[in-house]
Amino acid sequence: MSDNFLEFRNVSKSYGGVHALEDVSFSVPAGHVRALLGENGAGKSTLIRVLAGTIGADRGTIALDGVERAFATPLEALEAGVVTIYQEFNLVPQLTVAENIFLGWLPTTAGWIDRGSIRARASEILKRIGATFSPDARVGDLNVAGQQMVEIAKALSRDVKVLLMDEPTAALNDAEIEALFRIIRQLRADGVSILYVSHRMAEIFAIADSVTVLKDGRHVGTEPISEVTTESLVRMMIGRTLGEFYPPKATDFGAPVLEIGGLSVGKALQVEKLVLRKGEVLGIAGLEGQGQRELVQAISGARSFEADTFLIEGAPVRIRSIRDAIAAGIGYIPDDRKRDGLALIRTSAENLAIGSLARRLRFGAVVSGSAERRFVDDLVAALRVKLSGPDQRAGDLSGGNQQKLVFGKVLGAKPKILVMAEPTRGVDVGAKREIYEIIRELTRSGVGVVLLSGELPEILGMSDRVLVMANGRIVAEMTDPEMSEEAIMTAATAEAPEAGVMDDAA
Amino acid sequence: MALVSPAASTSAPMKMLRFFITPSGAVWIAIAILLAVAALASDNFVSGDHLLNVARHAAALCIATVGQVFVIMTGGLDLSNGAVITLVSVVASQLLGGSDQYLVPVVLLCLAMGAAVGLFNGLIVAKLGIPPLIGTLGTFGILKGAAYVLTGGAPKGGIPESIRYVGNGTIAGFPISTLCALAFVAFGAFLLSRTIFGRQLVFLGANPSAARLSGVPVARIIILAYVFSGVSAAFAGLLAVGYTGVGSLSLGEGYNLDSITAAVIGGTALTGGSGSVVGGAAGVFFLALLTSFLRFLGLSYSGQLIVQGAILAAAVILQARVFRR
Numbered sequence: 001m002s003d004n005f006l007e008f009r010n011v012s013k014s015y016g017g018v019h020a021l022e023d024v025s026f027s028v029p030a031g032h033v034r035a036l037l038g039e040n041g042a043g044k045s046t047l048i049r050v051l052a053g054t055i056g057a058d059r060g061t062i063a064l065d066g067v068e069r070a071f072a073t074p075l076e077a078l079e080a081g082v083v084t085i086y087q088e089f090n091l092v093p094q095l096t097v098a099e100n101i102f103l104g105w106l107p108t109t110a111g112w113i114d115r116g117s118i119r120a121r122a123s124e125i126l127k128r129i130g131a132t133f134s135p136d137a138r139v140g141d142l143n144v145a146g147q148q149m150v151e152i153a154k155a156l157s158r159d160v161k162v163l164l165m166d167e168p169t170a171a172l173n174d175a176e177i178e179a180l181f182r183i184i185r186q187l188r189a190d191g192v193s194i195l196y197v198s199h200r201m202a203e204i205f206a207i208a209d210s211v212t213v214l215k216d217g218r219h220v221g222t223e224p225i226s227e228v229t230t231e232s233l234v235r236m237m238i239g240r241t242l243g244e245f246y247p248p249k250a251t252d253f254g255a256p257v258l259e260i261g262g263l264s265v266g267k268a269l270q271v272e273k274l275v276l277r278k279g280e281v282l283g284i285a286g287l288e289g290q291g292q293r294e295l296v297q298a299i300s301g302a303r304s305f306e307a308d309t310f311l312i313e314g315a316p317v318r319i320r321s322i323r324d325a326i327a328a329g330i331g332y333i334p335d336d337r338k339r340d341g342l343a344l345i346r347t348s349a350e351n352l353a354i355g356s357l358a359r360r361l362r363f364g365a366v367v368s369g370s371a372e373r374r375f376v377d378d379l380v381a382a383l384r385v386k387l388s389g390p391d392q393r394a395g396d397l398s399g400g401n402q403q404k405l406v407f408g409k410v411l412g413a414k415p416k417i418l419v420m421a422e423p424t425r426g427v428d429v430g431a432k433r434e435i436y437e438i439i440r441e442l443t444r445s446g447v448g449v450v451l452l453s454g455e456l457p458e459i460l461g462m463s464d465r466v467l468v469m470a471n472g473r474i475v476a477e478m479t480d481p482e483m484s485e486e487a488i489m490t491a492a493t494a495e496a497p498e499a500g501v502m503d504d505a506a
Numbered sequence: 507m508a509l510v511s512p513a514a515s516t517s518a519p520m521k522m523l524r525f526f527i528t529p530s531g532a533v534w535i536a537i538a539i540l541l542a543v544a545a546l547a548s549d550n551f552v553s554g555d556h557l558l559n560v561a562r563h564a565a566a567l568c569i570a571t572v573g574q575v576f577v578i579m580t581g582g583l584d585l586s587n588g589a590v591i592t593l594v595s596v597v598a599s600q601l602l603g604g605s606d607q608y609l610v611p612v613v614l615l616c617l618a619m620g621a622a623v624g625l626f627n628g629l630i631v632a633k634l635g636i637p638p639l640i641g642t643l644g645t646f647g648i649l650k651g652a653a654y655v656l657t658g659g660a661p662k663g664g665i666p667e668s669i670r671y672v673g674n675g676t677i678a679g680f681p682i683s684t685l686c687a688l689a690f691v692a693f694g695a696f697l698l699s700r701t702i703f704g705r706q707l708v709f710l711g712a713n714p715s716a717a718r719l720s721g722v723p724v725a726r727i728i729i730l731a732y733v734f735s736g737v738s739a740a741f742a743g744l745l746a747v748g749y750t751g752v753g754s755l756s757l758g759e760g761y762n763l764d765s766i767t768a769a770v771i772g773g774t775a776l777t778g779g780s781g782s783v784v785g786g787a788a789g790v791f792f793l794a795l796l797t798s799f800l801r802f803l804g805l806s807y808s809g810q811l812i813v814q815g816a817i818l819a820a821a822v823i824l825q826a827r828v829f830r831r
């Protein structure tokens with residue numbers, strides 16, 4: 001019986017003409033971690049939503065412990081022990097961490113909400129998952145990683161039989177991921193069936209017992225983890241091998257495109273000197289919360305800062321807002337694309353066009369329809385965005401394609417300097433590779449790139465030079481021969497900084 | 507990669523059909539149903555004459571609603587537009603005194619008053635961060651008070667023939683005020699969908715943070731939206747007073763809630779970032795038609811208000827539940 005505790009039987013679901021799921025059948029035993037893999041848009045989130053009761057399948061059924069179940073609402077699924085951690089957060093920013101964890105089933109004593117017991121139980125769960133913030137913190141004050149921890153805590157406050165996790169680690173740092181894995185292993189030992197979606201190969205080999213691969217909504221195969229390699233999984237996912245993952249690095253650089261001296265953001269950031277050359281990818285690494293975010297936000301004008309000198313192509317510029325930065329030729333790709341990158345309820349075309357409307361005007365104010373159509377078509381083709389048409393809502397695209405929209409929006413303004421934070425978060429291997437190639441194509445044309453990433457392999461594979469940050473300062477600078485994970489981690493931890501989960505971002 | 511099966515490539519009639527199940531398409535179905543019911547109930551309700559009369563009644567509200575749609579698209583509300591209408595009516599009446607002598611300067615002054623009120627609203631919302639509901643309600647109170655002070659409680663003067671002609675006259679049987687309203691709707695729709703101002707406005711309503719990071723001057727666009735609403739209200743005030751012929755302290759009553767109701771019925775989401783000017787105009791026509799039909803049925807004013815409130819609630823629920831995917 002427990003060999004197929006959770007069973008999908010011929011599940012299909014389409015949106016208009018897009019077959020998000022087609023005849024998907026597979027099963028997951030109890031006490032087992034199954035990784036669910038596939039390109040962006042392969043149907044992973046759709047499958048999870050069907051099981052969790054947020055959408056209905058067109059055809060097919062789901063069985064739990066041999067009994068066919070169809071959850072009409074998320075609440076029904078929860079009551080049956082099917083708990084989901086979504087790709088998108090479902091938190092109430094105004095409420096505290098504890099209130100969010102128990103939202104929907106607040107413990108009561110004789111009809112009154114029992115605040116004491118909420119706090120106690122919340123802090124117990126938080127401790128279990130290694131979260132460092134207080135149960136009384138307002139969720140809106142936490143950063144993305146903190147909010148993800150709250151989502152996880154929320155899931156664990158329930159009686160779990162099946163745990164669905166849709167890219168739970170996208171926003172977590174290594175320590176937090178390790179804490180999450182400990183919990184997953186513990187739940188597995190308790191007999192929980194776990195379905196785990198991630199685009200990070202290393203994680204899948206670390207935590208999964210077996211993998212199921214979807215491609216274009218179809219079940220390609222299910223294999224024990226011991227039978228697969230990164231190579232074979234990539235082939236199952238995208239139908240071919242990828243070869244060299246990172247494109248070749250630059251061999252020579254142009255003149256400095258950006259020179260900053262005496263940069264500071266309050267106490268969070270003090271940088272004496274930063275130089276970026278044309279055609280260079282400058283990686284920013286370090287433990288979480290050491291001033292990297294402040295640095296990229298300051299350069300891109302998203303946060304106010306002070307600087308003694310700020311030169312672009314040798315000429316002094318004054319940056320006091322995002323608009324100043326854009327006008328000076330700086331493009332910014334923020335890490336939270338749903339919150340800061342896209343208007344999800346508007347069309348893909350509108351999102352692509354918004355960053356450069358002023359470039360396609362007639363009579364000084366009227367948007368030229370034909371110029372915009374050409375602009376959108378060109379970008380969609382150049383970035384290979386998968387969409388049913390330019391009028392498809394940005395929110396209906398898969399994660400990787402949403403990220404390409406953010407790139408396109410920024411590239412439309414033809415920046416000389418591109419500042420990006422976590423540009424491949426939640427992006428599949430194929431699209432990741434495409435984004436790396438886009439970045440290299442830009443540097444070949446002379447663009448200078450600042451790359452903030454928490455993924456060390458990405459930093460190492462993409463950067464021509466790396467700055468390591470700790471306590472708001474640059475503590476090391478490395479170029480290729482001496483650049484390695486160990487060297488970066490050694491430099492990052494040398495000053496014994498305290499990791500900060502709380503974010504003071506405005 | 508084949509992403510789209512042939513079934514998804516939409517043909518023109520399919521597209522049209524699909525339009526009617528969008529938030530701004532549904533109002534046309536509501537109008538059709540109302541007309542059908544009215545036609546069954548009475549032989550002469552659905553006649554050209556009567557419908558033109560309804561459209562003439564609705565002209566001023568239609569113009570104020572265009573401005574309201576702009577403000578709601580930013581995620582705001584303008585509760586002060588009715589007070590602008592009242593103020594414009596008494597100011598025009600007193601300054602003109604029934605004569606055409608100062609027509610142009612007074613009309614310009616009225617429009618400038620609308621713009622100034624909008625600027626004030628925009629500044630307190632976008633710069634001081636006061637919630638639009640509270641901020642524009644405050645403006646509403648101030649303007650109402652100002653109208654009392656200006657008139658001493660009893661409006662004097664009169665509206666000259668020229669403005670009354672625009673408010674009341676017809677060209678080839680078509681009410682001039684209705685033509686003005688239609689032209690203004692076309693202008694508003696163009697502004698919202700085809701100009702950089704409109705496109706930035708829609709985007710910031712959908713996601714202000716992403717708009718800011720994309721270089722949209724968020725505060726400036728929000729302020730301009732309120733200015734546009736203020737000017738729309740002033741224009742509506744001139745048409746309304748041209749229709750009644752005399753400045754009145756109660757002329758603008760109800761315009762704020764009616765324009766919000768019409769905008770929402772026409773598919774504009776109170777959460778901002780999605781909606782339609784043409785839909786808002788259709789919402790106005792629906793409301794006017796409904797009011798006229800309920801009156802025809804002999805329903806009292808309070809009864810009409812109850813029905814109108816119920817329809818607003820239904821429209822909001824429809825938007826939140828049915829059209830949200």
Ligand SMILES: Nc1ncnc2c1ncn2[C@@H]1O[C@H](COP(=O)(O)OP(=O)(O)OP(=O)(O)O)[C@@H](O)[C@H]1O
Pocket residue numbers: 015018019020038039040041042043044045046047087396397398399400401426428831
């Ligand atoms: N509400 C929707 N309306 C229209 N199409 C949708 C909707 N939701 C998903 N789709 C489409 O269904 C397909 C599967 O999407 P899904 O979100 O399941 O992909 P995914 O495997 O989770 O991708 P990612 O790795 O990017 O998160 C995609 O082509 C997507 O565009």
Ligand SMILES: [Mg+2]
Pocket residue numbers: 044045046087166398399
């Ligand atoms: Mg997904």
